[in-house]
Each structure stands twice: as structure tokens, then as C-alpha cells.
Amino acid sequence: MTSFSLQHQALEPAWFAALDPRTRLLAALLFTLIALCLSALPPLLFMLVMALFMTLVLGCQWRLIIKRMLAFEGFMVLVLLFLPFTVAGEPWFTFAGMDASYQGLTQALVILLRGNAVVLALLALVGSMEPVKLGYALAGLGLPEKLVQLFMMTVRYIGVLFDEHQRLRTAMKARAFVAGSNWHTWRSYGHLLGMLLVRSMERAQRISGAMRCRGFNGKFHLLMPVQWCQRDTAALTIAVLLFLLPLEWQWWQYGF
Known part of the structure; x- marks a missing residue:
């Protein structure tokens, strides 16, 4: 056994572990794309709450989640500190002769919510997957x-x-x-x-x-090919419907 591990251990529900790994990858990709399309704070906050809910339901270990999120938040702190001073707009306050704008603060909050939601969703959906299964x-x-x-x-x-x-x-x-x-x-x-x-x-x-x-000719043979079944279709359909709710909210409430 190696002393180095690429994934964190999670107490996954049986139904989630039995899903085709492609379902989890597609769900993570869809969540990320929708989060990138959102630019209003309330829908992004809803996406963040949804990502937190997934980490709870899918049995992620919070100690490891917090440890990895702290490393990510170190970068986000820099965004919150400097972005308000680099975006022109209505002045919020002045520091050392530089004006911080409300528009810059809004963009910083959007990036903060979007980044945290995407990272939490990836940790919940893909982070606990075995690397070999991810390759398949x-x-x-x-x-x-x-x-x-x-x-x-x-x-x-x-x-x-x-x-x-x-x-x-x-x-x-x-x-x-x-x-x-x-x-x-x-x-x-x-x-x-x-x-x-x-x-x-x-x-x-x-x-x-x-x-x-051993006869390797450049072709990589998969010993356990993945198989799609009805439960994967149902799980992905439910994920699509849930993930589209914030996008529909933004469309009807804000018109973009």
C-alpha cells in the first residue's frame, strides 16, 4: 500500500456508490457549467447551499472537506481584498487614496460563491471516487x-x-x-x-x-468496463432538474 492517496475516504450511501461513474462526472460538469452561467447573488447562494447539502447526503468527511476548503479560501481572500479596488463604479470607501467600489465588491462575492459551490460539488461528486474508477x-x-x-x-x-x-x-x-x-x-x-x-x-x-x-502494444485494456443502466438515467435526470432551478430563478427574476 502506498502512503500517498489521491482521494479522501467518504461513507458513501450504497445507492450512490452503485451509480455509473460517468453519471457523477456528468453531474459535476453540469453543476460547474450552470454555476459559471450564474451572475446574481441569490441563485449563486442557492447553488452553494445545494453543494453543502450534497456533501451531507453523500457522506463526505467534514474534517477533510474543511482542510481542502481552507487551502482554496486562501486564494479567495486575495480576491475579496483586491477586486473592489480594481473595478470602477460607485465608491464604497477609500483606503490609501484608492476607492473601493460596490460593483467590485459584488463581483468578488460572485466569484466567492461560485468558486466555493463548484469546489464543494466536485469534492462531493468526484472527490471520493477511486482514481481507477475515474479513469474508466x-x-x-x-x-x-x-x-x-x-x-x-x-x-x-x-x-x-x-x-x-x-x-x-x-x-x-x-x-x-x-x-x-x-x-x-x-x-x-x-x-x-x-x-x-x-x-x-x-x-x-x-x-x-x-x-x-508482457506484450504491451500501446493499447490500454479496461478490465471492468462501465455500464449504464436505468438508475443512472434517473439519477442524472433528477440532478439536471435540480441544478437548473437556480438558472431558471435568475432568468425569471433578473432577466439574464
């Missing part, structure tokens, strides 16, 4: 075979490279390396990246040779 879903949706193959190989060996990086770091600590703000530290990190690159290339060559010995 991408292949089932007709994405280029080379792209799917690259994704599957990356998922398989990124953990191996992470473990190799950990071994190199352990070797550095065994030689009494202590990171600091000096030339020795930067040179040591440069050597670390160089050795990681060299070992990655050597491992890739060994893997390529082993695959050729």
Missing part, C-alpha cells in the same frame, strides 16, 4: 485513449514517486540536514530534485521494459 469513467465518455492512459499511469505511479521522495528526505535527515535560508539548503534541495528526476526516469525505463515483455 473518462474512457467511457470517449476521451482520447492516450489521455486516459496517461491519467491511469500517473495515478498508479505518483504514489511510488512520493515514496521515493520520502526516502531521499529521510536520507538527508540521517546526514543531519537542517533546512534554513542559506545557499547550502537551496543547493541540497536542488540535488534532491535532480536525484528524484533521475530515479524517476530510471524507474520509467524499467516499467516500460517490463510492460513490453
Whole structure:
């Protein structure tokens, strides 16, 4: 077992885990597209509430959700701080000779609600999916075979490279390396990246040779092809109807 994992563990309901992974990808894509089409605050707030509801219903672990959202909010704080000063409009307040506008504040709130809604929906619908199942879903949706193959190989060996990086770091600590703000530290990190690159290339060559010995001819065969059934059609239809509600609200209430 690798010490590196790409997905968080979720206590998914049985009905959700049994869905075709393409259903979850299509639902996530539809949610994202609709969120990008919204520009009014109330419909976007409704989308955010809907995303929060999905994280509750689909059994996501809130500790990991909050941890990942905090990393995202670090960028959103910069948007909230600087965007009001860069958009012209009705002055809100003045700071250091610069005017913050209400229009800039509105755009910042739109970006904040839209970004949080999309990230939460992706974590709920796709974040708990196993990487291999995600690769099968991408292949089932007709994405280029080379792209799917690259994704599957990356998922398989990124953990191996992470473990190799950990071994190199352990070797550095065994030689009494202590990171600091000096030339020795930067040179040591440069050597670390160089050795990681060299070992990655050597491992890739060994893997390529082993695959050729086993008859690999460039075609990636899926052992468990995905199958669409009636429950997937019903689930996707319900998702479409729910996700379209904020768009209809914006159309009828605001006319755009």
C-alpha cells in the first residue's frame, strides 16, 4: 500500500456508490457549467447551499472537506481584498487614496460563491471516487485513449514517486540536514530534485521494459468496463432538474 492517496475516504450511501461513474462526472460538469452561467447573488447562494447539502447526503468527511476548503479560501481572500479596488463604479470607501467600489465588491462575492459551490460539488461528486474508477469513467465518455492512459499511469505511479521522495528526505535527515535560508539548503534541495528526476526516469525505463515483455502494444485494456443502466438515467435526470432551478430563478427574476 502506498502512503500517498489521491482521494479522501467518504461513507458513501450504497445507492450512490452503485451509480455509473460517468453519471457523477456528468453531474459535476453540469453543476460547474450552470454555476459559471450564474451572475446574481441569490441563485449563486442557492447553488452553494445545494453543494453543502450534497456533501451531507453523500457522506463526505467534514474534517477533510474543511482542510481542502481552507487551502482554496486562501486564494479567495486575495480576491475579496483586491477586486473592489480594481473595478470602477460607485465608491464604497477609500483606503490609501484608492476607492473601493460596490460593483467590485459584488463581483468578488460572485466569484466567492461560485468558486466555493463548484469546489464543494466536485469534492462531493468526484472527490471520493477511486482514481481507477475515474479513469474508466473518462474512457467511457470517449476521451482520447492516450489521455486516459496517461491519467491511469500517473495515478498508479505518483504514489511510488512520493515514496521515493520520502526516502531521499529521510536520507538527508540521517546526514543531519537542517533546512534554513542559506545557499547550502537551496543547493541540497536542488540535488534532491535532480536525484528524484533521475530515479524517476530510471524507474520509467524499467516499467516500460517490463510492460513490453508482457506484450504491451500501446493499447490500454479496461478490465471492468462501465455500464449504464436505468438508475443512472434517473439519477442524472433528477440532478439536471435540480441544478437548473437556480438558472431558471435568475432568468425569471433578473432577466439574464
